Amino acid sequence: MRIIMKFGGSSMADAEKIRHCASIIQSAAEQNEVVATVSAMAGVTDQLIELAEAAASGNRTVKHTLLGALRAQHETAAGAIGADTEIHRILDDLETLATGIEAVGELTQRSRDAVLAYGEHLSTALIAKAANAQPLSGREAGIVTDDRFGEASPLMHITCHQIKERLEPLLAGGATVIVTGFQAATQHGVVTTLGRGGSDYTATILGKALHADEIRIFSDVDGLMTADPRMVNDAKLLDGITFAEAVEMGQFGAKSMHPRALEPAAEAKIPVRMANTFHPDAPGTLIAEGAPEGGSVRSVLMLKNVALLTVSGAAMIGRPGTAASIFSALASEDVNILMISQTVSEAGISMVISKAQLTRASAVLDRKLLRTGLVKGVQVDRDTVVVAVVGAKMHGEPGIAAKIFTAIAEGGVNVLAIAQGSSELSICILVHADDGPTAVQVLHTAFDL
Numbered sequence: 001m002r003i004i005m006k007f008g009g010s011s012m013a014d015a016e017k018i019r020h021c022a023s024i025i026q027s028a029a030e031q032n033e034v035v036a037t038v039s040a041m042a043g044v045t046d047q048l049i050e051l052a053e054a055a056a057s058g059n060r061t062v063k064h065t066l067l068g069a070l071r072a073q074h075e076t077a078a079g080a081i082g083a084d085t086e087i088h089r090i091l092d093d094l095e096t097l098a099t100g101i102e103a104v105g106e107l108t109q110r111s112r113d114a115v116l117a118y119g120e121h122l123s124t125a126l127i128a129k130a131a132n133a134q135p136l137s138g139r140e141a142g143i144v145t146d147d148r149f150g151e152a153s154p155l156m157h158i159t160c161h162q163i164k165e166r167l168e169p170l171l172a173g174g175a176t177v178i179v180t181g182f183q184a185a186t187q188h189g190v191v192t193t194l195g196r197g198g199s200d201y202t203a204t205i206l207g208k209a210l211h212a213d214e215i216r217i218f219s220d221v222d223g224l225m226t227a228d229p230r231m232v233n234d235a236k237l238l239d240g241i242t243f244a245e246a247v248e249m250g251q252f253g254a255k256s257m258h259p260r261a262l263e264p265a266a267e268a269k270i271p272v273r274m275a276n277t278f279h280p281d282a283p284g285t286l287i288a289e290g291a292p293e294g295g296s297v298r299s300v301l302m303l304k305n306v307a308l309l310t311v312s313g314a315a316m317i318g319r320p321g322t323a324a325s326i327f328s329a330l331a332s333e334d335v336n337i338l339m340i341s342q343t344v345s346e347a348g349i350s351m352v353i354s355k356a357q358l359t360r361a362s363a364v365l366d367r368k369l370l371r372t373g374l375v376k377g378v379q380v381d382r383d384t385v386v387v388a389v390v391g392a393k394m395h396g397e398p399g400i401a402a403k404i405f406t407a408i409a410e411g412g413v414n415v416l417a418i419a420q421g422s423s424e425l426s427i428c429i430l431v432h433a434d435d436g437p438t439a440v441q442v443l444h445t446a447f448d449l
Helices: 015-029 044-057 060-081 084-104 109-131 156-172 198-209 243-251 259-268 322-332 355-370 400-410 433-446
Strands: 002-007 033-038 134-136 177-180 183-185 191-193 214-219 272-276 285-287 299-312 337-342 348-354 377-390 415-420 426-432
Touching: 002 015, 002 198, 015 033, 015 060, 015 109, 033 109, 033 156, 033 198, 044 060, 044 084, 044 109, 060 084, 060 109, 084 109, 109 134, 109 177, 109 183, 109 191, 134 156, 156 177, 156 198, 177 198, 183 198, 198 214, 198 259, 243 259, 243 299, 243 377, 299 355, 299 433, 322 337, 322 348, 322 355, 337 415, 337 426, 348 355, 348 415, 355 377, 377 433, 400 415, 400 426, 400 433, 426 433
Parallel strands: 002 033, 002 214, 033 177, 134 177, 214 272
Antiparallel strands: 183 191, 272 285, 299 348, 299 377, 337 348, 377 426, 415 426
């Protein structure tokens, strides 16, 4: 078999855990061809962001403090693993880059990506040494992207060709390969990063290019659950789910993969297994084609840190283009709309957005719509959560919505807004934040999960 493995930051927290990950790789490599990719050590990416910003602002004290902390963390691990030479060189290069940003006094998206990529350079050097494997950067492996720094998109055709061309000979020669997660390069060789879920994305890109038999995503949980076990005591592990269900669950904050990261595996029909680094022999959750055995509803999830924004006014009724004006205004400020609800009367449109984007959203609606008279009011409710019921087999099955609302009513929960897509993969309800845990619990019980 050909297996792609990915280890997250919590799995790479210190030398002991890195050696443990290396042992998993080596064990699998005894009978399989293995390519692995890793995230930065726990907490490192945040430190690198602070370092880049401190360097650009000329704050030498913070810059030196952060460089010192990064050195201590990685040199301690390197000393235990025996990777001192490699780590010293990478850390010296990072310090040189930070000094250059300080000299220019400006942090561009390009230079920010260059700094952030060092987290994976460091972790890859450590685990490659521990696993006696061949380390490669994303650029060296052949992952090519556009130049949208911070959230780059792979040029998949050339990427797959180059990965196959560069990694196949190494695998044929019996090597185990470790590729830096999260990072790649433009066609001109400039370092880029893949954004949220970037290391998972690296794993699925490698899987697609190399026609892998399975992709294994290791983290600190056993797999995907029917609900958050901190909220529902009898939440159970899901043995298997479809790609569509996994995408939906990822949107609602489950410890699934980022939807974009799942796309290459789904296209190539390569199964993805969510596994626990610290229980590597446990089955985990398999994400694969075809509906798994189980009921209509597979999971009940809760999305926090959202707010309800309601735009209303009599002038909106029967007026074509009103919704377009609202959405265009929000898009101009890069506000992402998570959920939309509108009545047939057209007197109001309710939207759920991230709390972090609320200030920008309110300001642009005031500037572009309230002052023009197109809408008469914008109401905000900050204390809300989205509760989502997810399941591929919900499609076309009558009575699901009735069961949801009966359970919610019996739980004494008031529903603020409702949304369901035409795919019927999920039904979302917006409730007050205090009612969120109760809503999850009563729905989990109602569907006997």
